[in-house]
Amino acid sequence: MKNIENMNVAVIGGGYAGMAAAVALAKRGIPVTVFESARQLGGRARGVSHRNTQLDNGQHLLLGCYKETLGLIEQVGGNLEQDFLRQPLQLDLHGHFALKAPHLPAPLHLLAALLRAQGLTWAERISAARFMLTLRRMNFKLDSDITVTELLARHRQSTALVQKLWEPLCIAALNTPVAIASARVLLNVLRDALNQKRADSDMLIPRIDFTALLPERAANYVIKHGGHVLTSCGVENLRPLENGMEITTKRGSMTFSHIICATPPTTAAKLLRPITGLDDVITQIDALQHQPIYTVYLQYPAHVRLPHPMLGLHQRISQWLFDKGQIAAQHGLIASVISAEGLHQDLSQHELAQRVIAELRDEFGITDSPLWFKVIAEKRATFACTPDLTRPNQQTPLPCLLLAGDYTMGDYPATLEGAVQSGLRCAELLSV
Numbered sequence: 001m002k003n004i005e006n007m008n009v010a011v012i013g014g015g016y017a018g019m020a021a022a023v024a025l026a027k028r029g030i031p032v033t034v035f036e037s038a039r040q041l042g043g044r045a046r047g048v049s050h051r052n053t054q055l056d057n058g059q060h061l062l063l064g065c066y067k068e069t070l071g072l073i074e075q076v077g078g079n080l081e082q083d084f085l086r087q088p089l090q091l092d093l094h095g096h097f098a099l100k101a102p103h104l105p106a107p108l109h110l111l112a113a114l115l116r117a118q119g120l121t122w123a124e125r126i127s128a129a130r131f132m133l134t135l136r137r138m139n140f141k142l143d144s145d146i147t148v149t150e151l152l153a154r155h156r157q158s159t160a161l162v163q164k165l166w167e168p169l170c171i172a173a174l175n176t177p178v179a180i181a182s183a184r185v186l187l188n189v190l191r192d193a194l195n196q197k198r199a200d201s202d203m204l205i206p207r208i209d210f211t212a213l214l215p216e217r218a219a220n221y222v223i224k225h226g227g228h229v230l231t232s233c234g235v236e237n238l239r240p241l242e243n244g245m246e247i248t249t250k251r252g253s254m255t256f257s258h259i260i261c262a263t264p265p266t267t268a269a270k271l272l273r274p275i276t277g278l279d280d281v282i283t284q285i286d287a288l289q290h291q292p293i294y295t296v297y298l299q300y301p302a303h304v305r306l307p308h309p310m311l312g313l314h315q316r317i318s319q320w321l322f323d324k325g326q327i328a329a330q331h332g333l334i335a336s337v338i339s340a341e342g343l344h345q346d347l348s349q350h351e352l353a354q355r356v357i358a359e360l361r362d363e364f365g366i367t368d369s370p371l372w373f374k375v376i377a378e379k380r381a382t383f384a385c386t387p388d389l390t391r392p393n394q395q396t397p398l399p400c401l402l403l404a405g406d407y408t409m410g411d412y413p414a415t416l417e418g419a420v421q422s423g424l425r426c427a428e429l430l431s432v
């Protein structure tokens with residue numbers, strides 16, 4: 001156990017990674033100060049207010065296997081029953097494909113779901129179920145990493161299976177197109193979501209915004225345990241000292257025994273670049289590519305609703321649709337999510353919204369005009385999760401500097417769970 005008496009830790013960045021680290025440190029009685037450049041906490045998972053309506057920067061989905069994130073939400077006072085609409089695993093591509101896990105223990109629930117899936121031939125259903133059994137026999141491990149496309153071809157998954165099942169799953173999980181996505185990382189997610197308990201594959205859709213869900217509660221927890229959370233207080237410079245590091249913000253300079261840098265990767269590279277001894281870390285961060293996520297919010301009259309709270313569209317611009325009326329009593333509010341790179345990026349926001357409106361009219365006969373729309377384009381939503389990516393370790397060559405964030409070393413793609421795991425790991429490295 002480290003001597004925590006002389007420790008005083010700064011966490012740079014109040015997203016899910018940074019707040020996870022801060023809570024874990026505060027819980028252990030280690031003095032901690034969070035520096036967040038934005039006015040609000042949450043980073044890439046934050047609440048956004050528009051026309052008196054509470055939105056998020058993008059609709060997110062959690063899985064039942066996101067144990068660290070769900071545990072942390074409860075630790076800081078959340079109530080999972082109230083905070084989420086929880087549904088058993090189901091994928092519905094309106095009119096083209098439907099899969100719903102029955103009430104059976106895992107992995108039987110998945111095998112039964114695949115064998116009963118609508119929109120596939122019998123041969124395709126058996127081929128998908130056989131593929132899952134093979135992955136289970138392989139312990140969801142690969143000797144060497146390949147793309148998801150290569151993995152699916154190796155296991156003879158048909159074009160229909162790829163387009164209706166594996167591609168939507170891969171994009172939802174990795175935010176990276178199958179042709180360049182890492183099969184190894186996808187298998188990590190499938191291993192945790194599909195293989196152990198049925199509840200691990202549950203889909204949890206938040207009823208409250210993402211700043212309220214965790215970061216705000218985490219900040220209250222940190223403050224209650226003697227820590228500090230400073231918003232609108234971006235860190236501009238880091239300077240290593242003999243026993244720690246100096247942080248400079250617009251408000252002045254402060255020294256800390258340790259720093260956890262929990263900013264997005266590009267900002268981390270900017271802060272770390274002037275410091276000697278971190279060349280390898282910077283090279284790894286610089287090599288990361290990024291993928292976008294666009295969310296189109298449409299506020300229709302309150303009577304407009306979709307057949308399900310969440311459903312997908314097949315071969316359309318909108319990949320997933322969320323009916324916020326059924327999820328959070330925001331009646332008539334529909335979110336269309338478009339993950340990963342694609343031709344939609346060439347459209348103006350107005351053109352994109354019109355395309356989504358036309359899709360909703362064609363698919364569901366929604367002829368009402370929306371009262372307003374809001375497009376939120378997160379151009380660097382996640383790192384591109386490609387095969388054999390070398391992600392920077394949380395521990396850097398400088399003992400007083402650690403890195404947290406969804407892009408740092410871990411089993412998961414860029415997800416809330418990956419971010420939270422990295423923050424908890426940093427706190428653990430500092431306290432054991």
Ligand SMILES: Cc1cc2nc3c(=O)[nH]c(=O)nc-3n(C[C@H](O)[C@H](O)[C@H](O)COP(=O)(O)OP(=O)(O)OC[C@H]3O[C@@H](n4cnc5c(N)ncnc54)[C@H](O)[C@@H]3O)c2cc1C
Binds near residue numbers: 016042059264407
């Ligand atoms: C639209 C969208 C949809 C997504 N959907 C899902 C989903 O369905 N499920 C899922 O699990 N994941 C999803 N993700 C991914 C998930 O949101 C991220 O993986 C996660 O939020 C990353 O958290 P983080 O703490 O690592 O980084 P960030 O959230 O980026 O946090 C970094 C923080 O550092 C702050 N900062 C930056 N520079 C400075 C500075 N100089 N000084 C101080 N602070 C600074 C930033 O303002 C930010 O608050 C989605 C992401 C987006 C954008």
